[in-house]
Amino acid sequence: MNYAAPLTAPASPAQLLAHAKRPAHSPAGLVGDTPVLWIGEPFTAAGRGFWAKLESHNPGGIKDRSALHMVLAARERGDLQPGARIVESTSGTLGLGLALAGSVHGHPVTVVTDPGMEPLVAGLLTAYGADVDVVTTPHPTGGWQQARLGRVAELLTACPGAWCPDQYNNPDNVAAYAPLAHELVAQLGWIDTLVVAVGTGGHSAGVASVLRGILPGLRVVGVDSTGSTIFGQPAAPRLMRGLGSSIHPRNVAYDLFDEIHWVAAPEAVWAARQLAHHHYATGGWSVGAVALVARWLTRTRPAEDRVVAVFPDGPQRYVGTVFDDSYCLANQLLGHVPAENPDEIDHPHDRVVSRWTRCTRVIDPLAPPGATSARVRRDGPMTYAP
Structure with a gap:
C-alpha cells in the first residue's frame, strides 16, 4: 500500500520549518538525515x-558518511596531517565521499580504481578535483580489488605523508x-x-x-x-x-x-x-x-x-x-x-x-579450523556451529 501525505496548511512559520533540514555552511552538512x-x-x-x-x-551516496568520519578521525589522531594527500582504492562511491571530505578539510585526493568504474563517476571525481588512477591488469588471485590495493601501496611509498583510509579494515x-x-x-x-x-x-x-x-x-x-x-x-x-x-x-x-x-x-x-x-x-x-x-x-x-x-x-x-x-x-x-x-x-x-x-x-572464511565462528539461525533460538 502506498501512502500520500495530506496537504495541510501550517499554523505558523515555525511549524512549516519544524521538519526542514537546517541550512548548511559546508557540503558536509548535506550528509545524513536521509528519508x-x-x-x-x-x-x-x-x-x-x-x-x-x-x-x-x-551528495554522493551512503559512503559520504564513512569518508567524512574516517578523515575527521584520522585528522584528530594526527594520522592525517593538514594538507596531506588521501589515497584509496574504490569502485566509485567512497571516491565521491573522499572527494567531498577532501574539499571540506583541504586534502588532495587520489582514487585508485579499475576499468569497471563508470565514466560518469570518473568524470565527477575529476570535476571534484580528485586524481583518478586506473589499474589495467587484475591480480591473478585477488582480482581487481587486490590490484588496486597494490597500486595504493605504490602511491603511498611514492608520496611521503600520504594517508590511506583502508576502508576494508578501518573500524x-x-x-x-x-x-x-x-x-x-x-x-x-x-x-x-x-x-x-x-x-x-x-x-x-x-x-x-x-x-x-x-x-x-x-x-x-x-x-x-x-x-x-x-x-x-x-x-x-x-x-x-x-x-x-x-x-x-x-x-x-x-x-x-x-x-x-x-x-x-x-x-x-x-x-x-x-x-x-x-x-x-x-x-x-x-x-x-x-x-x-x-x-x-x-x-x-x-x-x-x-x-x-x-x-x-x-x-x-x-x-x-x-x-x-x-x-x-x-x-x-x-x-x-x-x-x-x-x-x-x-x-x-x-x-x-x-x-x-x-x-x-554464516561463516568467516578466514576463521581458524574448529573455531565457533558460524552463526546458524533457524526458527528457534540462535546457535553457533563450527
Missing part, C-alpha cells in the same frame, strides 16, 4: 511491503554508520528485520551493531554478490559493483548476520528496473539485490514484521550499465525474471552458487 520510503505493491505482494532508507539523498568505517542507525530508530520506532548489502562490511556492521544494541531481537540479513568470497564462496568474475568482494574485508561482522543471500547480476537488474518503473526510487546493483531479498522477506515473514532495507545510492551512475539496454543485452542481463524463492544451501561450501541463493549458516 525512508515505503516500497509496496506492485513490487511486493498485495498488502505487504518494506521501508527503504534512501542514502541517495546524500572508523564501521563507527561512521551509527547516525544512520539512530535515524532509522527515530524515523520508524522499531525494526524487526534489517536487509543490508555487504561489500567492505562498513555499513552493514555499523548499522546492525547499533540497532542490535537497541533492538536485541533484530534479524539481520546480508546480501552478497555471486562470485564474491566474503561468505565462503570461491572468487569469480563479477559485473556488480558496490557489493561483494574478491578479498576478505575484516570489517565484515559475521556474528551479526542471521542469514546471507547471494544475488546474481541479472536478478539485481530486474529488481532495480522494477523499482524504477513502479516506485521511481531505485539505484544500481546493490539496491536491486537488497530490494529483491527484502521483497521476498515481506512475503515470507509474519505480516506484522517490519522490514527495512538500506538503499546505498541512486540510479544516476548506472545509466550506462543497469539501465542501459545495449549494455544489458551484451551481458545477457535482460529477460531473467527471478524465481519466487531463493535456492537454499546448508553451508557456503556446499556448492558454487550462480543464482539467488540463501544460507542460514
